[in-house]
Amino acid sequence: MSASRTAVSRSLLTPFNIVAGLILAVGLVITVMRFTGGLGAVTNLSDYNPWGLWIGFDLLVGVALAAGGYVTSAACYIFGLKRFHSAVRPAILTGFLGYALVVFALHYDVGRPWRLPYPFIVQPGTTSLLFEVGACVALYLTVLFIEYSSAPLEWLGFRKARNLVVRLTMVLTILGVVLSTLHQSSLGALYLIAPSKLHPLWYSSYLPIYFFVSSIIAGLSMVIFESSLAHRYFHDKMDETHRRETDGVALGFGKAASLVLFGYLLIKVIGLAVDNNWHYLTTGWGAWYLVEVLGFVALPCYLYAVGVREKNLTIIRRTSGLAVLGIVLNRLNISLVAFNYHLPSSERYFPHWMEIAISVFVVTVGILAYRFIVTHMPILYEHPEYKDAH
DSSP: OHHHHHHHHHHHSOHHHHHHHHHHHHHHHHHHHHHHHOGGGTOOOOSSOOSOHIIIIIIIIHHHHTTHHHHHHIIIIISOOGGGGGGHHHHHHHHHHHHHHHHHHHHHHSSSGGGTTHHHHTSOOTTOHHHHHHHHHHHHHHHHHHHHTHHHHHHHTOHHHHHHHHHTHHHHHHHHHHHHHHHHHHHHHGGGGOTTTBOTTTOOTTHHHHHHHHHHHHHHHHHHHHHHHHHHHSGGGOOHHHHHHHHHHHHHHHHHHHHHHHHHHHHHHHHHHHHTOGGGGGSHHHHHHHHHHIIIIIHHHHHHHHHHHTTOHHHHHHHHHHHHHHHHHHHHIIIIISBTTTSOGGGSOOOOHHHHHHHHHHHHHHHHHHHHHHHHSTTSSOOGGGGGGO
8 A cells, every 4th residue: 555655646746746736836825815915916017007918818818829629620510621520629628728717817807806797797888899709708618618518428428418519519610610700800809999009010900800810820720739749748548540630630730820821921911011011110119020920920831831741740840839929929919018119118017927927827727627638538539439429
């Protein structure tokens, strides 16, 4: 018995678990400080900068990177690309966890989080973009939960409930695409009301289109990025079908990502031309804008194309990481870096270390939840009792 307990202790005391435990401990302490001392106790937010890192990273980035769910479901069930079926459940899980963590993180950012349901049941603000975003996110989170629920239902042995969820697949997929189109674009539309605060290179009447198209890029790239990590760290949890189809998913999604990135680059150039903002490119802000567009849009577009042409999976998988970083950079540029650009540096917002710690805490919770679910539920493999149902 003592030998088995020692083995269990060693399996738990891994470097990952130790670091994750420390992050959770610090995050819980800061959480208590946030909800007992208010926003001022743990953030650098102000009237000039009411939206900080928790909106820029936890919301805008989180929603974009969770787009793999609707992108993969649409590819498989609407466009009939069944060869990507093995990627659907991991993508749905990532999307569900992503949106759940967005809602979780919002409780930190909203001054009175217990009033989050108010716009729906007390005082509907149907003319507000935030109401539309909130309604779509809440509905889509529900859709993702129902889509994801087939895995735990199989795990628990609830056959009838699982079969009912599967029969709703097409309806849920269509709802997911519609709701995602609405709120992904509306997140960009939120910044249309701040033309004097957002730098002209990032401000454009095309912001809703930019956000929606870039969410497709984020979804495609996240599926490749996540599948490569899962293939490395959860290889033993995969069945032969998932192992065999992983390379095909990377090639197919890499090709699609290259095409969408090229379209996104064209739209960005059109936006510059329409607003006649070429002269800003010679400034310091212009140099930073070119870093984003050339380094994280044009370059991944080219690398994806090269990787697909040469069937080089290493290039495709590494490029997916670069594309994901590009989405993160774009959302942070719009929400933080280029926002209130005209203010002196002494008055500009920079996140408090506790804000950063809470964001790391939220991401860590997501990683631990993903690891638990993938380890115990049929995500990377087909349940043996339902193989004939796919």
